[in-house]
Amino acid sequence: MLTYFARRLLTLIPMVIVISFLIYLGLELTPGDAVSHMVPPDALSMMDEERLQALRESLGLGKPFIVRYWIWITGVMQGEFGYSLAGGVPISKIFLDRLPATLELSFAALLISTVLGSILGTISALTRGSLTDQSLTVVGMLGVSIPEFFFGLVAILVFALNLNWFPVGGRILPGYDSFWDRLPHLVMPAMVLSIMMTAGVMRYARSSMLDALSRDFIRTARSKGMPEWRVNILHGFRVALTPVIVLIGFRLPVLIGGSVIIEQVFQWPGIGKEFVSAVRSQDYPLVMMVALFSVLAVLIASLIVDLLTAIIDPRVRLGE
């Protein structure tokens, strides 16, 4: 197990290095003076040309590319992410401010889609070929075909503007920042964000459940005279669920992709919304940093998924 972990980690590290290198290359090649994202802008505005030159020297901007990359990457590892061009805010501060909102939204969507998707998928598998199964399949197809933001627009129109059940957007009203005050804001974005994933999980859970139900141990359980619901839930569902949990880790990129657009639709103050406005205003340092950290998140998620699979299934860590 430990050797497997070490080997997996060893393949990850070169990947992180190459990607951070590419990101830095992007930072250097995009227009803008490198000083502007390395130094607080108000300090910069007070400098004359001579001190600016000295500053460049001390930041190592005259040194070869590899050295500059090294200076940058060691800085990033110590939490110096540089400064956003728009407003000159430290990028680490933007992350700290915005990340909780994004995590809250993603976690809620993840929870909804996992629970709903695996339940619907199981129902679909148990009633295979029936009308319920067929209509669930079509509904799942609708879920992956309709653009998420279109769902969001319809939801805003119906539930916020017409029925007034939920607020149109935003996350917190000033003065009301307890979890229960925030909950109504969270409901619609989380539901909409979870739709595409629910459909994916449902599809996967259905085939995984069908696979589990055709195994020998299910027949054994039945032959022992166990009631049908016990066979399905205790034996089928439990076995079918493991690959579904694994799938969820792989869905992280889908979730990130969805949240970028959904945060915009519902004016949710998260990283995704910040990223979109950074792309719009060509705030390259911020764009590059968000990209770097989303890649890190994906790589770490896939590492965790691999480890979980290895723990559950010994064939993975022993073979290859």
Place this chain on the structure above:
Amino acid sequence: MTDANATRPRTRRDAQFDKIRDREAALAGTRQRTGRFMSKFLNNRLAVMGFVIFAVICLMSLFAPLIAQHDPMSPNLRAIAKPPSAEHWFGTDKTGRDVFARVLYGGRISILVGLGSALLSAIIGVIIGVYSGYVGGWLDWIAMRISEIFMSFPQIILVLLLVAILGQSLLNLIVIFTLTGWGGIYRMARARMLSIREEEYVQALRSFGLGPARIAYKHMLPNALGPIMVNITLSTAAFILQEAGLSFLGLGVPLSIPTWGNILNAAQDLRVLEQNWWIWLPVGATISLFVLSVNFIGDGLRDATDPSQQG
């Protein structure tokens, strides 16, 4: 038939054999594989329905100048944000442009972006994947590492990053989609090649002294066409959704060109969302219907071509 048969009386079994022989003779000229593929595809009601919807939307967009009576770009200040009527089937938008015409003309660009990017990334992915999957070695290693780098980015983050660097234009968008999309089809083509690389016909071809490119593209590629076609349809659907999402954010195709996503962009304004439903609802429904039909086609193709599902 033969003399021996002629001398003895014909039985019912003889008649049966004759029938079977006739049937086989009739089929001898046709290609059985295509026949089975077509019949499987046509038996899938959803796939056929999907294909019909797909064809109708494509044709309507293609012949937009003949169908739409209004120009999609020219504003009409006397008809601003009018609801649907006999004159304007889907109403008009905030500058008085006919929404129906915009949806038709928008379909041209959206479908072009979706289908074009899917085909381009399939061509790149297949050319690299088929060859490197068969030959292996350092070429395969490098291609695999490059695709790993591309695929470790969440797709929309990479797309937006490239939009920020390259700038917004129709051509750039297709290039960006192709760059971010080739990895999936490359991996699939490569995996397929790996699984048929050691088959006997491939070994036989090798022993005849055929070059690797010829074996890979001419003899092995046709055996991977089924999954490749499925992949092209599914990525067309994905790219159309992405174009719509990006244009909705105002970061896709420049707003001056009507596309499905650009038309939906107007719905970011809450007043439009609440009071002018005809500006955004029909377009959203069209996108959904189109993507749904493409997904049904993809599913039908998979069922018809996947050998593991034949039986």
